[in-house]
Every structure is written in C-alpha cells, then in structure tokens.
Amino acid sequence: MADRPMVIITAPLSNQALDQYASYYPEVVYAPQEPGSDMLRPVRRVATTPQEAHIDNLASAVSAEHSRATFACGGIIKIARPTSPDSTPRGESEVLPSTHPVTLRFGPDGSGNVLSLPADANSDAFWKLLKACTPASFGRDGQNVLDENYRKAGKLDVAAFCSDFCPYTTGIFNIVNQLLVPSLNADRSVKAELYKLNVYSGPGGMFKPHLDTPRGSTQVGSLVDSLPSEFEGGSLSVRHRGHQTVFDWAANSANSIQWAAFYSDCEHEVHEVTSGNRVTLTYNLFLVPRTDLQAGRPHGLNVSAFPLAQLLKQALHDPRFMTSGGELGIYLAHRYPHTHNELSKLLPSCLKGADMAAYEVARSLKLAHTLITTSEDSMTAFADEYYEESYEEDNEGNLPLDEEGEVLDAYGTYHPHLMTFEANHEIIEDCDRSKDVDMGCVMYSGRFMWLNESTHTELSRAGLRYGNEAALSLTYTSAALLMRIPTTSERATAGWLSEDELLEVTAEVADRRGANLERQQQEAEDWEEYWAKRARAHRQQRRMREGW
Template sequence: MLTPPEEFVGKCRKLRNRIEDERKSSSFTCGGTITIQGHGGEQKEAEETSLHSSPSLNLFWKTAGKTSAEKLTLPITGTGDSTAARLQQLVQDCSPATFGVGSKDILDPDYRRAGKLDADSFASTFHPADFGILESIQQVLLPSISSDLENRLPFRKLTADLYKMNVYSGPAGLFRRHVDTPRSSKQIGSLVVCLPSEFSGGQLIVRHHGKTVSFDWSSSSGSTIQWAAFYSDCEHEIEQISTGHRITLTYNLVVSEPGYCDLPSPVVDPKSLPLYAMLKDMVAKPGALDKGGVLGVFCSHAYAHSSTTAEHSLPQILKGSDLVLYSVFKSLGLQVNVLPVREADGFYHTENPQMDIGGRTHPKRDKYAIDEYEDSLGYATKRYWPFYRLPGVFWLTEPKQEEMAFSYLAYGNESSVETMYSCAAIFAVIPPLEKRHGEKWKLLVQE
C-alpha cells in the first residue's frame, strides 16, 4: 500500500475541513415573491410586470362524477358567498394527501393532514416559466461553472414538471419532517408555489447538513404568489396552519439534456473558489504526490446513482458543493469520474484502505440466489456488481448518502435476504510527477 508523506496527510486533513466548510456554506434552497397586479403597492411599469408581477390567476379542476369543471379566481377580492363557496368546494374536492414510506403510500393525518389533486385533475393559468423562476433557481441550485470551453460542463437547464396541488387548511393542516422521493433519476429538487390565498401559520422549514431556512408566507399570503425551491435530499416540514387555506402547486425540478441556451447563464470561474488554491498546491507542485495517486470525495448530496440512467445523467446532475469540487478538479486538468463505492466497515481515513469501486454506475438488482457453498458476498459482488480495487486512493471525506446496489438470497443453515449498498464518489486522478508536463501544468505551477 502506498504510504503518503506526513506533510501530504496534513494537507489532506486541512482540505477535508475546507470541503466540509464548502458544504456547510453551499446554498440548498432559494425563494421569491411575485406581486399580484393591483395588490400590495403601486403598479409597476409595464415592461417589469411580466417578470415581477402577475394578473389574477384562475384554477380549474374536475373530479370524478362531475360533468363540468369548477373555477376559482385568486386572490379572492370580494366577500360574496359564491366566492367563498368555490374555495370551500376546492377544499372538499381534494383527496386526503398521503406520503411515501419505501414503496408504499401511507395515510396518517397525525403526520400529514392536507388535501391533494393530481396533475391530471386540475389546471391553472400560472406557469413558472413566465416569471423567470426557473432561471433564478438555476443560478443558485444549478449554476454553470467554467474556466474554459474544454473543461466546461455543458449548460444545464431545468424544467418544472407539475406534480400536485395541495391544500393545507386551518386549524390542523401540517406535514411533519420528511424527505421527498425523487420521481426520476434526473430530478434534482422540488419547487413549491404558494398561491394567493390568505392563511396564518404554516411555515415551510427546509434543512440540510445542520442548516435551516424558514419560509414564512402567511403575512403576504392573501395578495402575492410566493415560491421556494430546494434539493431533493433536503429534509423539510410544513408547520401547522392556524387559519385559512394554504394552496400550493408542487413541481419536480428535472435537469434536461445538456445543451446550450440563448439565455445568458451565470458562469463561475473555479479559480475564484477557495478550494482551488488548496488543491492546486497539492497537485501542481512536487513533494506530495510525486508518484501519483487518486483523491476520493464522497458526494454530499443524494443522487439516483444506481438507476438505469445514472451512467448518462452523472455528472450533469451534480449539485452544490459536489459540482464545485468536480469543476475545480476539471479546471486543474485532472481526469475526473463519478463512480459508486461499495459499502465498507470502518472509518474512511485519508491514508486508508482499498475499497470496491464500480467500474461504472450500476443499475440496482434484486434478489439473486447464491449457492450455500459459495462465498455469498464475494460471489454476488463479482457477478452482479463488477468492481476493481484501486490502490492509492486518499479519501478526503466520509460517506454521506447510500443507495441499494443489489440484494440477494444467501443460503446456509437458514436462508436470508442480504442487501448491499453503495455510495457515489468523485475521483480525481493525479498523474506521477514525471508525467505532469505540457503547457497546462506549467501554467499551474506559475500561478
């Protein structure tokens, strides 16, 4: 096993701390407000209203057994009985909202008390693309990071797929702490749009890696459209509604196929990021990894890395600090890959052990029978999850997120179902010192 110099081990420990700081400071959620024309202050200039304000919006819905659709205009401006009746009709026409546990949908009013309409049962005149919301989310949660054309990740664009309408009503509507289940391997987050309907309470609390952001929409709920977006692996909750009806549209945020767009995209130069200087010092100068090696960083965010499309969706769907690290590695001219690592017992030290690394992202597999005379774990892994042992990996972080790799039936005195998990990790290959040549490396040393 390669034994690293003590100086290099010390640098790895400092780099580990810097990576964790980057993860803590990375944005994981964002939000905004759209005023309703004629509400909440003076009317804006005409050229501004398309992005910053909206006309009143209409909701249409139809449930089984009805011959015509219902219509509700928001915000509610009058006090007539017919308007109140239409709002109450919407509440009554909603089905009780469930929540997912594994592959099951659970109905438990103590955990979630809300109504819902599926996307095929309603329509609205509100569309996020009309107000620049997706572009705003892309800037914060899915930025383009580039130093030059050669090392750039292709421009990544978000689409918002309408998923559900939810109504949380006072005095008991709520949704306790949970993490959303991604609906596709390319989904990176969720967008929640709160429509103009007056209510009190019901704060949206979003948490990630020990940080908390609170969205309190109640004070302006009757006259504005308010929205929040967050990564799929963020824990969040909706506190109890005190009065009124909190009406929201939920969209799945999905990364579209890489390409280029006519709209300007904010670009961050990796050289401006704090991690760049530390990594450059490690890879561009002699004295640390003169014989070459591999830096390994376990991904901070959850990805569907064991899905059938992961081989094509990664690294395009990298988020937050994972995107920052990938881009910094690429800007240093290193070979970078995102690969699965099979779970291993023990602590992942920087000077640590060889582990099973998948040659590519593997779709998860279910329940293979293993003969009782075989080495069950070794046999199943080699046959159904091809891997290799890579010496000289210096792990800078510990595993954060796991996904099922495969499960199998193991037979001995008694049969049992065993499950193997894997974690996604970013690998940066650093060549030996004598192979670090060419203009790219010279420029790095001279910086």
C-alpha cells in the first residue's frame, strides 16, 4: 500500500503484534509502556518523508503542551497571632502571607455555636463542632452511600455553618485563577462556591480515590482549604495522566491554613488521618465570564505564538502534507462533565489548559474542527446500534475493520469513537458543512491521524464509580479534538499553496501511484490479514480486562 495508514501514535502494542508491525515500520524504536510492563510502544519513528516529519513535529508540540498542563496547585497561609508573636518565627512571617484565626459559627441556623481555630481539640467548642457533624456520604454507582470503608469523615452542609475565612481576600483565589484557568481567553474566570465543611478525625478518617461529582457543566475543579487544627497523616494525593501531586499538611496543620486546588477530572484521595482532626472547607470551582476587563487593556493571547500553531501552519503550506486531506486528532488532556449528546453545547467554553490551546489553534487557522466524545461507556451503545442498522452499507472501506465491523486504527486498535464518528457523519449527511462545528460533528474523510494517545481509559478508573456525591445526570467523558485538514487543492484555493506547488505535488503523486500499483495490492492484502489478527488479540485483551 503506497499510502500507509497515517495514524501515528496510538495504543501500546503487545510483543506478539510487534514482529508483524516491525516489518512495515522497521525504523520505529520501542520502549516499555511503563516500568516493568511487558507491553511495548513506539516512542520514536524516524521521519522518512516530509509528511512524517510534520506529524512528528506536531505530535511533540502536543505532548509538550500536555505535559506542561498544571492540574493541581496549593499553598500555605500562616495564622498570625498578635497575642503570641513567638509562635511564628520572625523572618518567616515577613515572607509568607498570613491571616487571622478562623471563626466558625455552626448549628441548625449557622449561628448557635462559635469556634475559633486554632483551638484545643478537647475544648467544649471543638467537641460541639464534632458533635454537630453528620457522617459524610459519597456517590457510588449513582447512589449516595455511607460506607466508612470508603469514606470516614464528618460533614456540615453549607446551610449549617458560616466562617469568616475567605479564599478571595487571602489571595488563594488569584493563584488558582492564574494557574488553573490559563489566560488564553481573557473573558473567562473562575468562581469558588463554598460546598461543605468536613472533619476527618484520627485514627481512621479518610476518603479513598474518587473524582468529585460535577455539579454543573461549567465546573472546572475543586478547592480544599485545611483550617488550622492539628493532625497527623491525612495527606491528599491528586493524580492526573500518570502524574501525582501529594499535599502533606500534617506538619503545619496546627497554625496555618493550607490549600489545594485541582481540576475536576483529577482522581484524588485523602489518606488516613492517624491522630487529631483535619478540618476542611471545600469549594466547587466554576467557570464564569470575567468581569474585570478594562477598556483598552490588552488581553487574550497571541495564539499564533504557540508551537503547535506555527508547526501546523508550516505543514499546511507544504503540498506534501496530507495531500488528500483528512482529520488530525488530539486526545484532550482533561475529561469534562457532560450529559449524553450534549458535548458540543458544553464545550469549548469549559476547555482547560492544553486542550484550550489546541482548540484555539484550530480556530485561529480556520480549520473546520469539532470535539467528539471518546468515552466507551457513553458512546458504544449508540455506535453498536448504528452498526446493526447501517454501518456495512455505508462503509466505503476507508477504515480497516475487524471481522465484527469494529473500526481499527493502523495498529489494529479498536477506537469506539471512530464508529461514533461515522454515525454522526451519517446523521448530518445533508447538513451545511459550515455548520459542522456548531453541530459537534465533522465530515468523515476516511483519514485520521492522531498526534497523541488517549490515556484516560487506563487512568482514574475509580472515578467512573466513585464520586463525592451520587452522580446526577452529569458524567465525565474523555474527548478528542478533530481538525479537518483540507486537501492540497482545497489548500491552494484557500491560499495556503500556490498553483505551481499544487501542480508539482499532483504530478508526484500520480507518478508514485502508477509505479506502485502492484506493490500496493500485495501490501493491502498483508495489512488486511494483520488487522484481522490484531483485532482478535485486542478483543481478547478487552474481554480479559472486562472479565468476560
């Protein structure tokens, strides 16, 4: 096949699949998928054509954006105690921000009792707080459950307490805003809404791995403030795409407020509190329109300065890049809450970090683009149904299929969303191309190239089942951005290429096609056999993973 399938980065390969694969791509370098794993994956392919060089460059720009993406941040604010200046070393108090002790009022009407933290854990006021708390439930399989093996904590709902601690005045909020909402799009900001007071008491207080249940489509994250109250243990681990940040607050717990903020799609857990009381305020972080813009103030980022934008531009100018057009795909770094079939409504306004950067790049280059869901859970049922009805007739053979008609990529890996994508295409067949983006669908062109891998299926499995509240109608989904790359002739019309460049590449392609026809046929047969084998292995893996 002269046109080798152009999918560049995808799921790991098993050793078994390697031999066959290597005969087609001898230039690939393989490395273990993770330390100790016997699964290997291609990590570097030496580009042999201009087309491959563009794809390599774009892929590394995407991975750089993703790895830089900040998913959690945190800090400390000392409690200044004017009555006992010695409790805070001099030099330190000058450098670190400080605040006053925190006053809590709680009780049925939020005002019956008063507790000022820090306080003696054996004091009456402290005991009253512990007594006022009720056991904290969490969401499991759509139900609110109390299970002390999964979460052992007390809680006060927001209506049952008030406090004079404010994340806005202490500066926490500004940091969260700067770090978690990149200033790409100057008309957005984040707002914190107080959610609960929790007490994790030692020994035993903890909350096992979970994702915070999204409480609205604009929720982007959570903020936890640990109030001054001494405890041991109780560290908070936050994970995202194989990276982990641990917030260990025990050492400074007695006399400071310590905080952490993280994106909603980060799995996190509170490790066991071994002694003392870990008292926290939790806030939900929502995206809101920014209101502090000043007329004439420069805002917004120059998107064309992104490496991805520059490289993509170069590629579009090159007549040898994706000659017959296609879809360039980027799996998003974050997951987003959405209701079924409503992804396009909620996104892109909620896109975060690297995802937003990629989206803005597509937009600024005026490439048709869309966001598709890639979560198996929500979409396979739809895809299967579609397949039953009409997939076979509609498929032109552009994508490799296994014996069951599942869509595979060039490495034989099953991508459920490709099927979904087909289905979308069918449904919007008659619609106006210019409306594709609004409708959340894209014309199917038969060519997909992925610039990165989807890692979400492996990560945060707990998040699918455990939330901090029973899930309502919202769930998290993995998603991908697809950009439609125009064919060379479309690019010539749009001014990306000159007529001469176009003629040159058209002649080149015609020559190559003629000379290689016979070899193409042989290779196509080999590929078909390879895909069928790979699909069998993949299905077996899936069955094993899902315990069929």
